[in-house]
Amino acid sequence: MNDYTFGIKVLDNAVDGLTKGKNIMLIGPSMSGKEIILYNMMYYGATTNENGIIMVTTREPATHILDWFKEHNLNLPMSRIGIIDCITKTLGSNDVENDNIKITNSPVDLTGIGVKISQFLDEFYMKKNIRKNQLHINSLSTLLMYSNIQTVFRFLHVFTGRIKGAGALGIFVLESGMHDDKDINTLKQLFDGIIEIKSENDRNFIRVIGLSQKPTPWFHYEIEGSNIKMGE
Amino acid sequence: MLETGIPKIDEFLGGGIPDGKSLVYYIQPGVEGEVFGLQTVYTSLKSAKTVVYVASSTCPDNIKGQFAQFGWDIDIFKDRFFLVDAYNSLIRAPSKEKYVVSNPENIEDLSKIIIDAMKELPPSTIVFGSLSTILDLCGEKETIEAIRNWNKYAILHDHTMIYNFTVWPYSQETLDSIKKELFNAVIAVGGIADRVIFGQYYWILRSDWIKESRKSMLKSDWTKESRKSMLFRVSRPGGITLFIPKILITGAFFAGKSTFLHALSTQSVSVDRIGTTIAIERCHVEYKGFSADLFGTSGQERFTPIIKLLSGESMGVFLILDSSNPQDFIHAKEILQITKSYGLPYIVIANKQDLQEALTPEEIRKHLGLGKDIPVIPAVAKDKIGIFEAFEILIDKITGGI
Ligand SMILES: Nc1nc2c(ncn2[C@@H]2O[C@H](COP(=O)(O)OP(=O)(O)OP(=O)(O)O)[C@@H](O)[C@H]2O)c(=O)[nH]1
Ligand SMILES: [Mg+2]
Numbered sequence: 001m002n003d004y005t006f007g008i009k010v011l012d013n014a015v016d017g018l019t020k021g022k023n024i025m026l027i028g029p030s031m032s033g034k035e036i037i038l039y040n041m042m043y044y045g046a047t048t049n050e051n052g053i054i055m056v057t058t059r060e061p062a063t064h065i066l067d068w069f070k071e072h073n074l075n076l077p078m079s080r081i082g083i084i085d086c087i088t089k090t091l092g093s094n095d096v097e098n099d100n101i102k103i104t105n106s107p108v109d110l111t112g113i114g115v116k117i118s119q120f121l122d123e124f125y126m127k128k129n130i131r132k133n134q135l136h137i138n139s140l141s142t143l144l145m146y147s148n149i150q151t152v153f154r155f156l157h158v159f160t161g162r163i164k165g166a167g168a169l170g171i172f173v174l175e176s177g178m179h180d181d182k183d184i185n186t187l188k189q190l191f192d193g194i195i196e197i198k199s200e201n202d203r204n205f206i207r208v209i210g211l212s213q214k215p216t217p218w219f220h221y222e223i224e225g226s227n228i229k230m231g232e
Numbered sequence: 233m234l235e236t237g238i239p240k241i242d243e244f245l246g247g248g249i250p251d252g253k254s255l256v257y258y259i260q261p262g263v264e265g266e267v268f269g270l271q272t273v274y275t276s277l278k279s280a281k282t283v284v285y286v287a288s289s290t291c292p293d294n295i296k297g298q299f300a301q302f303g304w305d306i307d308i309f310k311d312r313f314f315l316v317d318a319y320n321s322l323i324r325a326p327s328k329e330k331y332v333v334s335n336p337e338n339i340e341d342l343s344k345i346i347i348d349a350m351k352e353l354p355p356s357t358i359v360f361g362s363l364s365t366i367l368d369l370c371g372e373k374e375t376i377e378a379i380r381n382w383n384k385y386a387i388l389h390d391h392t393m394i395y396n397f398t399v400w401p402y403s404q405e406t407l408d409s410i411k412k413e414l415f416n417a418v419i420a421v422g423g424i425a426d427r428v429i430f431g432q433y434y435w436i437l438r439s440d441w442i443k444e445s446r447k448s449m450l451k452s453d454w455t456k457e458s459r460k461s462m463l464f465r466v467s468r469p470g471g472i473t474l475f476i477p478k479i480l481i482t483g484a485f486f487a488g489k490s491t492f493l494h495a496l497s498t499q500s501v502s503v504d505r506i507g508t509t510i511a512i513e514r515c516h517v518e519y520k521g522f523s524a525d526l527f528g529t530s531g532q533e534r535f536t537p538i539i540k541l542l543s544g545e546s547m548g549v550f551l552i553l554d555s556s557n558p559q560d561f562i563h564a565k566e567i568l569q570i571t572k573s574y575g576l577p578y579i580v581i582a583n584k585q586d587l588q589e590a591l592t593p594e595e596i597r598k599h600l601g602l603g604k605d606i607p608v609i610p611a612v613a614k615d616k617i618g619i620f621e622a623f624e625i626l627i628d629k630i631t632g633g634i
Contacts (some may be wrong), residue, residue: 089294090323105290108322111259111266111362111398112289118262118423125575146322151368154400158261 003132004051004169006195007044008037008206010230014216015193015208020132020167022211023160023190027174028197032204033223034173035059037197038136039068040228041171045134046080051169052124052133054117056084058142061093062101072226080130082120086113086142107146110155117159121166133168135159140187141175149183153190160190171195234357234392237275238268239474240462241419244436251355253441254383254393255417256363256410261398263432264466265421269359269396270298271471277309282356284349286316288336288365292329295361303469314349318342318366339370343378347385355390358382364398372406379414416440424463424547424577424630431477431547431630435461461522463547476516479626480538480576481528482567483552484560488583491613492552493528496623512538519620522627548626549578552613555590561599568600577629579607581622586612 004018012018028034045051057065062083069076081100086107088095097103102116117135124130137143143152156172163170172191174184188194193210198218205218220231235248236255242248249255259265269285276283287295292315299306306313318333320326331349335341350358360366367375379395386393397410411418417439424431436442464472481489490513494501497515504512513528527546529538549571553564564580571578580602582593591599593608602608607625611618 089290105294106319106323108319108365109289109362110400111261111364114261114398115264119264131573147368151400154402155261157401162262 002049004134005041005044005049006037006208007040007048008221008228008230010219011195011206011208011216014219015211016213018169018211020169021164022192023163023170023172024193024195024211025172025174025188025191026195026197027176027184028206029176029199032197032199033221033228034197035138036223036226037195037206037228038138038171038173039065039226041134042136043069043074043076045169046077047075049132050077050080050130052080052082052120052128052130054082054084054120054124054133054135056086056113056117056135056137058086058107059138061085061088061091061095062103063095066100068226074226079128080124082124084113084116084120107142110143110147110151114155114159118162121162121168125166131167133166134171135163135168136171137173139173139175141173141178144179144183149186153186156187156190234272234281235275235279236268236272236394237278238271238434238472239464241434241436244442245417245439246442249392249394249417250441251390251392252387253416254386254395254414255419255439256395256397256415257419257421257434258411258437259396259398259421260423261400263421263423265398266361266396267302267466267472268419268421268434269361269394270295270302270304272357272394273313273359274299274302274304274306274471276357277306277313282312282314282353283309284314284316284331284346284353284356284358286318286346286358286360286366288318288360288369289362291319291323291325292317292327301468302471304471314353316345316349318345322369336366337369339366339374339378342366342370343381346382350382350385350389350391353391355392357392357394358386360393360395362398363395364400367402367406372402376406376409376414383414411437417442431463432465433461433463433630477524477547477630479524479526480546480549481526481552482538482549482571483581484554484557484563484567487552487554487557487560488613489528489530489552492550492581492583492611492619493526495613495616495619496526510538517623519623524623524627546576548630549576550581550622550626551578552581552583553596554584555582555592555596555610556584556587558591558599561596565600577626579609579622579626579629581613581618582608582610583613585610585618586615 005012042053046053062085083101086104104112124133195208197206207216207218209215222229233248235242257268273283315329316331317327317329318336322336331345333342333345418437420435420437462474463477465475481493483489496517498518499516501515515526517524582596593610597608609622
């Protein structure tokens with residue numbers, strides 16, 4: 001059993017291993033299937049690797065995410081799943097909190113998001129004795145719509161530090177083509193590696209930078225339902 | 233005088249916060265701290281005060297919802313509870329509040345509304361839901377100037393000012409101003425963190441009126457209470473409640489665990505049983521205003537099930553060694569490994585220092601391969617030497633967050 005994996009074989013083989021305490025940026029254009037890739041990491045993390053998964057969502061309500069897994073017949077072990085929903089209240093929906101879902105006030109409320117992340121980490125690590133945990137934030141782009149770059153940087157500075165300290169894995173999603181290069185470079189300082197996605201002529205490619213001697217080659221992939229089908 | 237309504241804080245502050253004074257809750261990120269401001273709002277309302285709450289990181293309706301979660305009915309106080317809406321304009325939503333900031337990213341806009349309220353309203357409790365959000369939106373320097381101004385108005389109009397502040401990594405200059413200079417009192421709200429935050433505490437860092445009130449306080453043991461920190465939990469409903477940490481005493485067979493526990497105990501020691509085989513000695517300690525429940529086991533082989541049982545609740549571990557018996561250190565090493573894997577703060581007690589063959593703490597550190605950050609405390613448990621020092625050092629380790 002590995003500590004952490006991407007859940008995409010060729011990528012896992014192409015890097016030197018995802019060791020404990022890494023923070024990784026997942027960056028790519030819209031409509032490239034980033035979310036599916038993230039959900040796959042969530043699924044393989046929770047099932048194959050038996051990790052705790054903490055997902056901060058600013059784009060889709062928690063219930064939608066859970067529905068997606070159900071629709072694709074992917075059985076999540078719910079005792080290791082925690083979703084922090086930053087969007088429901090903004091949409092005026094009346095979803096309520098439960099064992100798996102915590103709802104924050106708004107995407108502006110980084111303090112509140114931070115509290116809920118810590119609570120899930122504490123619950124998994126101390127109470128449930130789950131020693132390997134993944135924090136996924138989807139997405140930094142939304143946080144950057146509500147707060148300026150320094151504010152988001154400070155927030156990430158604290159939480160990438162906690163990830164390192166807890167031997168966890170952090171995946172932070174960023175939409176490419178939406179932000180200044182300067183801002184992206186500022187954020188990059190906080191990460192150990194980057195999962196990069198690009199679309200060319202309707203074809204999607206993925207590679208990983210910073211987790212092996214050289215960047216991995218670009219791998220072609222297609223999304224089929226909930227699957228990521230790797231091309232040649 | 234304004235009571236915060238938070239257990240022990242009013243007592244520590246000599247009754248509460250005097251009119252015209254300001255207090256900041258200096259909150260470590262990840263710790264549930266905003267409830268401090270909310271609980272003070274509710275306490276104030278109940279004691280017939282007028283209250284202003286500045287909502288910066290979420291809309292006023294959500295704030296009202298938070299009170300409801302704690303079981304605090306604020307609707308009955310609506311004619312003297314005012315929300316300054318410094319949020320809705322950010323997301324271009326309309327506001328129903330009387331005080332609305334049209335551009336929350338502009339400190340002058342925000343300041344004008346706050347000062348208007350301060351001038352119009354009778355002496356009030358003014359609570360800032362998230363000072364850090366104001367710093368984030370308006371800039372650090374600008375906000376600090378504004379705070380100085382608000383606090384000045386507070387003195388003029390007899391308002392009491394309360395700020396929730398999350399300690400994100402702002403510039404050192406900003407953090408220093410907030411911690412040392414801008415406010416009359418600072419209460420740190422921190423987490424007991426090793427790998428993850430697993431307990432929360434607050435700690436009176438300073439208050440400039442307490443010297444006077446201390447003189448007037450007849451309570452003679454006040455001066456003995458140098459440590460003014462408490463562990464707390466947040467319950468819904470209920471708000472902030474105090475809780476007593478559990479501390480584990482462990483170590484090899486015959487190392488002096490029972491002697492150590494008896495020596496620290498302020499009350500009688502009782503024995504609990506888990507199932508039929510495992511006996512746990514337990515007792516309560518009160519020392520310098522800090523209290524804890526101690527749990528001691530017999531021998532070392534039973535350690536794993538017990539730490540498993542208590543790990544969600546325990547806050548720290550004493551590892552007791554017989555300094556004269558290095559053969560046993562191998563067991564100690566195993567126990568240390570387990571303790572570490574649970575992420576609990578721990579210190580090592582080099583007991584039986586009175587014996588001729590006893591190794592020094594430094595020799596023991598080498599034997600166990602301990603880093604400089606792990607305290608190794610010399611002690612003679614049977615003569616109560618070193619044990620309270622050890623207790624204090626472990627408590628410092630537990631609450632050393634900020
Ligand atoms: N010389 C000396 N003897 C001590 C000291 N502390 C404890 N002892 C003695 O060491 C023996 C064991 O002490 P206990 O406190 O029963 O040890 P324990 O770790 O609880 O032992 P078990 O529960 O049987 O594992 C007793 O005879 C104590 O009197 C000390 O500081 N110096
Ligand atoms: Mg004993």
